Amino acid sequence: MAVVHHYGSRTPVPLLRLLLAVLLCAACTAAASPYTPAEDTHTRNFLLLLAKDLPALARIWDPSVDYCSWDGVSCKSKGVVINVSNLGLSGTLPELDASLNASRIYVSEIHVDGNPGVSGPLPPSWGSLAALTYFSSSDCSISGSVPSEWNAMSSLQSFEASNTSLSGTLPVEWCTMPKLWEFTADMTSLSGTLPPQWQSMQRMFYLNLSYTNVAGTLPPAWSHMTQLSHFDLSSTKVTGVLPVEWRGMTNLLYVNLSNTDIAGTLPPTWSTLGKFVVFDMSNTQLVGTLPSEWSSMQRLRQFDVSGTRLAGTLPPEWCVLQKLTRVLLAHTALNGTLPTEYGALHLEVLDVAHTGLSGTIPAAWGSLVNLTHVDFSETQVAGCLPKEWLCTLGLTTSGVGLSSAVSRGCPSAADVCGTAHSARGLTWWMIALIVLAGVLLLAALGWWFRSRANILPAGTPDVWNEQRGDAAETYLYTSLPEQEHSSNGDATSADVVVPVCGSKDRTS
Numbered sequence: 201m202a203v204v205h206h207y208g209s210r211t212p213v214p215l216l217r218l219l220l221a222v223l224l225c226a227a228c229t230a231a232a233s234p235y236t237p238a239e240d241t242h243t244r245n246f247l248l249l250l251a252k253d254l255p256a257l258a259r260i261w262d263p264s265v266d267y268c269s270w271d272g273v274s275c276k277s278k279g280v281v282i283n284v285s286n287l288g289l290s291g292t293l294p295e296l297d298a299s300l301n302a303s304r305i306y307v308s309e310i311h312v313d314g315n316p317g318v319s320g321p322l323p324p325s326w327g328s329l330a331a332l333t334y335f336s337s338s339d340c341s342i343s344g345s346v347p348s349e350w351n352a353m354s355s356l357q358s359f360e361a362s363n364t365s366l367s368g369t370l371p372v373e374w375c376t377m378p379k380l381w382e383f384t385a386d387m388t389s390l391s392g393t394l395p396p397q398w399q400s401m402q403r404m405f406y407l408n409l410s411y412t413n414v415a416g417t418l419p420p421a422w423s424h425m426t427q428l429s430h431f432d433l434s435s436t437k438v439t440g441v442l443p444v445e446w447r448g449m450t451n452l453l454y455v456n457l458s459n460t461d462i463a464g465t466l467p468p469t470w471s472t473l474g475k476f477v478v479f480d481m482s483n484t485q486l487v488g489t490l491p492s493e494w495s496s497m498q499r500l501r502q503f504d505v506s507g508t509r510l511a512g513t514l515p516p517e518w519c520v521l522q523k524l525t526r527v528l529l530a531h532t533a534l535n536g537t538l539p540t541e542y543g544a545l546h547l548e549v550l551d552v553a554h555t556g557l558s559g560t561i562p563a564a565w566g567s568l569v570n571l572t573h574v575d576f577s578e579t580q581v582a583g584c585l586p587k588e589w590l591c592t593l594g595l596t597t598s599g600v601g602l603s604s605a606v607s608r609g610c611p612s613a614a615d616v617c618g619t620a621h622s623a624r625g626l627t628w629w630m631i632a633l634i635v636l637a638g639v640l641l642l643a644a645l646g647w648w649f650r651s652r653a654n655i656l657p658a659g660t661p662d663v664w665n666e667q668r669g670d671a672a673e674t675y676l677y678t679s680l681p682e683q684e685h686s687s688n689g690d691a692t693s694a695d696v697v698v699p700v701c702g703s704k705d706r707t708s
Contacts, residue, residue, distance in 0.1 A: 234275060238301070239304050239305075239306040241304070242300055242304035242305050242306075243267070243280055243304070243306045243307060245300055246296070246307060247270075247282070249296075249297065249300070250282070252294065253291045253294040254289045254290070254291040254292075255291060256287060256290065256291075257272075257284065260272075261273075272287070276308070278333075279306045279307055279309070279331045279333075280306055280307045280308065280309075281309040282307060282309065282310045283309070283311040284315070285311045285312065285314045285315070285336075286315065287314075287315060288315065290315070290317025290318065291317070291318060291319075292318070292319060292320035293312070293318070293320060293321075293322065293326075293342075294323065295324075296323070296325040296326065296328065302326075302329055302330070305329055305331065306331050307329060307331060308332060308333050308334070309332070309334040309335075310332065310334070310336070311335075311336045312336070312340060313336045313339050313340060314340075315339075315340050316340060316341055317341070318340040318342065319340070319342065320342070320344070321345075321347075322344060322346065322347050324348075326349075326350065327349035327350045327351065328352060330353065330354060330355060332353055332356055333356060333357045333358070333379075334357060334358045335356065335358070335359055335360070336358070336359075336360035336361075337360070337361050337364060338361060338362040338364065338384070339362070339364070340361075340364055341364065342361060342365060343364070343365040343366065344368070345366065345367060345368030345369070345371075346366060346370065346371050346374075346390075348373040349373075350374070351371065351373040351375075351376050353377065354377070356377055356379065356380055357379050357381055358380075358382040358384075359380065359382065359383050359384070360384045360385075361384070361385045361388065362385060362387050362388070363387040364385075365389060366385060366388040366389060366390055367388070367389040367390060367391065368390065368391070368392070369391060370390065370392060370394065370409075370414070371395075372398075374401075375395065375397040375399075378402070378403070380403065381403045381404060381405040381406065382404075382405060382407075383407050383408070383409075384408045385408070385412065386408045386410040386411050386432070387411045388411075389412065390412045390413065390414055391413040391414060392414065392415070393414070393416030393417075394414065394417075394418065394419050394422070395419075396419040396422070398419075399421040399422050399423075399424040400424070401425060402425070402426070402427065404427060404428050405427050405429050407428065407430065407432070408430070408432040409432070409433050409436060410433060410435055410456065411436070412436055413437060414433065414437065414438060415436070417438065417439055417440030418441075418442065418443050418446075418462075419443075420443040420446070422443075422446070422449075423445040423446050423447075423448045423449055425449065426448065426450065427451055428451065428452060429452060430453065431454065431455050432455075432456045433457055434456045434457060434458045434459055434460065434480070435458070436460055437461065438457070438461065438462060439461040439462065440463070441462065441463060441465075442462065442464060442466065442467055444469050444470075446473075447469045447473065448472070449473065450472060450474065450475065452476060453475050453477045453499075454477060455479050455481075456478070457481050458480045458481060458482040458483055458484065459484075462484045462485060462486065463485035463486065463487065464485075464487065464488075465489075466481075466488060466489075466490065466491050466494070466505075467491075469493075470491075470494070471491065471494050472496075473497065474496055474497060475499055476499060476500050477499055477500065477502070478501065479500065479503050479504070480502070480504045481505050481508065482504045482505060482506045482508070483507040483508070484505075484507075484508055485509065486509060487510065489512030489513075490505075490513075490514065490518075491515070492515040492517040492518070494515075495515070495519075495520050497521065498520070498522070499523055500521055500523065500524050501524060501526065502524075502525065502526040503527050503528070504526070505532065506529060507530070507531045508532055509532070509533060510533065510534060511534060512534065512535070513534070513536030514534065514536060514538065514539050514542070514557075515539075516542075518545075519542055519543075519544045519545060520544075522545070523546070524545055525546060525547060525548040525570070526549040527547060527550050527551070527552075529551065529552045530553040530555065530575065531553070531554045531555070532554075533555070534555045534557060535556035535557060535558070536556075536557065536559075537557070537558060537560075538559060538560075538561060538581065540564045540565075541564075542562075542565065543564030543567045543568060544567070546570055547570065548570050548572050548573070549571075549572060549573045549574075550571065550574050551573070551574075551575045552581075553575040553577040553579065553601060554577070554579070555578075555579050556580065557579045557581055558581060559581065559582075559583075560583035560584075561584070561585060561586060563586055566586030566587060568589075569592055571589070574599075574600040574601075575600065576601040576602055577601025578601070582602070582606035583607065583610070584607060584611070585607075587616050587617070590612075590613040590616050591613060591616065591617035594613070596613075
């Protein structure tokens with residue numbers, strides 16, 4: 201008779217071993233670096249060189265394991281990302297030694313910002329890191345100049361070195377960097393002038409050199425940087441005028457040249473810059489008037505020319521700037537009256553203090569119900585506030601900088617707003633009283649439940665009922681959880697669970 205073997209659902213051992221081997225291989229493949237052997241070797245050696253000069257990294261980077269698993273190191277398809285920001289590192293950034301082939305170092309990003317202990321210069325030899333796209337060393341103690349050799353970084357897109365000790369000038373050679381779109385070096389000791397040759401940086405989008413010693417004029421040739429959106433040279437030593445040629449930089453959103461020696465007038469031809477959102481020229485040497493042509497800047501939100509020598513009147517044409525929320529004109533020579541047309545705006549902040557403006561506040565300005573700050577102090581503006589400012593915004597004549605002398609005889613909010621104003625005040629008082637009463641009621645209920653919990657005697661609720669001899673009320677406590685008893689069969693008072701108002705069950 202034939203023998204039948206029953207294997208059931210058991211999997212043969214060889215098959216299990218095969219599956220285990222496949223899984224292990226897959227895990228090894230996932231953990232290993234996804235680069236060529238040459239890239240893997242030179243990238244690893246670069247990381248070890250970095251750890252040698254930044255000793256804190258040597259303590260967290262284990263050479264016996266794959267570098268893709270190291271803290272602050274991630275391996276991506278476009279290259280290795282090194283992010284060791286804010287780790288309290290100290291040391292310097294090492295020069296590449298002769299054993300390293302920089303073209304095989306597949307590092308795409310290096311972030312060492314937030315480590316004040318990292319000092320020394322930026323290594324010129326790093327200019328050969330062809331794969332590097334992002335470099336940030338902000339809030340470090342990096343010193344020296346911006347290496348001209350780094351212009352060989354054909355892939356570099358972003359350079360950040362704000363709040364460092366960098367000095368020297370902006371390297372002309374960087375004009376050959378085709379992909380650079382961000383250069384941030386504010387709060388450094390950089391000096392010199394703005395290189396006209398940088399006009400070839402066609403992708404430059406974000407340029408911040410504020411709080412540096414950069415001087416000279418704004419290069420008209422930079423009008424070819426048509427992608428420039430954010431331009432900040434505030435608190436620098438730049439001089440000259442606003443180039444009319446820049447009218448072609450139609451992607452400008454943010455321009456800040458405050459606290460500089462920029463002079464001249466606001467070019468009417470800049471009306472083509474329709475994407476302007478923020479324009480700050482405060483505390484400069486500007487003269488002339490506010491161009492009516494700028495009414496085409498439909499996206500303008502903040503306009504600040506306070507502390508300049510601008511004169512003339514407020515252009516009524518600007519009433520179409522529906523997104524304009526902040527207008528700062530204090531300490532200028534502006535004069536004339538407040539345009540009635542501005543009542544169509546959506547202003548939140550208006551500061552015209554210390555100007556030559558005069559007249560009264562137009563009644564149409566009562567529609568400016570988004571105002572949070574208004575300052576007419578030290579002007580010739582007089583008269584009364586619009587009813588809406590008194591009743592809706594709660595503004596007062598003294599609060600907007602109008603003295604009692606120029607607003608004599610003006611009615612108070614109580615006079616103008618009448619019962620509606622009083623009712624609103626009464627409503628707030630009633631709400632406050634109701635809230636207070638609710639808090640006191642909850643506190644009283646909590647105290648009452650706690651006091652009731654304290655009168656329960658030791659033992660179970662059933663024992664208590666027997667002691668009271670009131671079996672009819674036993675049902676009041678049958679819903680309480682069954683009590684745990686001690687080893688001698690007696691329950692302790694700590695075993696009684698009493699619900700408390702406004703909270704979860706608690707043990708008394």
